[in-house]
Amino acid sequence: xxxxxxxxxxxxxxxxxxxxxxxxxxxxxxxxxxxxxxxxxxxxxxxxxxxxxxxxxxxxxxxxxxxxxxxxxxxxxxxxxxxxxxxxxxxxxxxxxxxxxxxxxxxxxxxxxxxxxxxxxxxxxxxxxxxxxxxxxxxxxxxxxxxxxxxxxxxxxxxxxxxxxxxxxxxx
Amino acid sequence: xxxxxxxxxxxxxxxxxxxxxxxxxxxxxxxxxxxxxxxxxxxxxxxxxxxxxxxxxxxxxxxxxxxxxxxxxxxxxxxxxxxxxxxxxxxxxxxxxxxxxxxxxxxxxxxxxx
Numbered sequence: 001x002x003x004x005x006x007x008x009x010x011x012x013x014x015x016x017x018x019x020x021x022x023x024x025x026x027x028x029x030x031x032x033x034x035x036x037x038x039x040x041x042x043x044x045x046x047x048x049x050x051x052x053x054x055x056x057x058x059x060x061x062x063x064x065x066x067x068x069x070x071x072x073x074x075x076x077x078x079x080x081x082x083x084x085x086x087x088x089x090x091x092x093x094x095x096x097x098x099x100x101x102x103x104x105x106x107x108x109x110x111x112x113x114x115x116x117x118x119x120x121x122x123x124x125x126x127x128x129x130x131x132x133x134x135x136x137x138x139x140x141x142x143x144x145x146x147x148x149x150x151x152x153x154x155x156x157x158x159x160x161x162x163x164x165x166x167x168x169x170x171x172x
Numbered sequence: 173x174x175x176x177x178x179x180x181x182x183x184x185x186x187x188x189x190x191x192x193x194x195x196x197x198x199x200x201x202x203x204x205x206x207x208x209x210x211x212x213x214x215x216x217x218x219x220x221x222x223x224x225x226x227x228x229x230x231x232x233x234x235x236x237x238x239x240x241x242x243x244x245x246x247x248x249x250x251x252x253x254x255x256x257x258x259x260x261x262x263x264x265x266x267x268x269x270x271x272x273x274x275x276x277x278x279x280x281x282x283x284x285x286x
Binding site (some may be wrong): 156 | 188197199227233235255
């Protein structure tokens with residue numbers, strides 16, 4: 001079975017699971033109007049992602065790379081929506097399925113899109129500078145290590161069923 | 173320093189708070205507390221970790237870290253935690269007594285849990 005078929009299968013399984021996932025209309029966040037709308041957009045994006053990967057199934061390697069890159073970005077967005085808006089009983093499997101899709105696309109990308117000659121592929125962790133008043137509100141409410149205006153290094157990366165956020169005071 | 177089991181220079185430079193959140197927007201933030209072995213070998217916890225020394229493990233629910241400890245005769249430690257429901261469990265602890273080989277440094281496993 002080709003990697004493309006595996007990815008298509010994973011996305012299809014994710015799409016299927018999401019379509020039949022029970023909805024808890026009374027939960028404040030996952031059941032909100034905004035979340036319902038986000039989940040609808042997520043389902044649309046899943047289908048677009050599936051179509052995108054399918055469209056380059058027989059294409060030359062050069063055409064596959066941008067498609068796989070875009071599909072990976074879409075999968076990250078899909079995971080984000082699932083993590084934020086799926087009701088608790090569906091969230092775990094939806095996020096884990098999305099993790100599988102992201103990893104499968106990543107492996108396929110590495111197979112078809114090798115580094116350019118003289119370059120090597122590295123795993124990058126993005127570090128940004130942020131002040132407490134610019135932190136996402138839920139984090140700002142609990143993080144009391146620094147005052148407003150004091151710069152921090154921040155990392156926000158995919159982790160298990162959500163994100164791992166590292167906040168470190170920037171040396172003065 | 174002995175309780176945190178880290179060199180003084182490291183403690184001065186790299187104190188970071190680690191949170192798990194539901195999404196990129198930081199919803200439902202929960203701060204992690206990390207069980208470690210202190211310099212005298214007792215299990216203790218810290219809610220500050222060394223920012224540039226931690227990595228998400230091969231498995232997405234694991235965090236690993238390497239650092240220079242305060243324990244006499246040990247030049248580097250390697251710890252792995254598994255995180256579930258915002259609780260970090262120490263599942264692996266290794267110590268090295270000779271770090272001259274750099275990346276090929278050999279570690280002795282002190283603690284291993286499933």
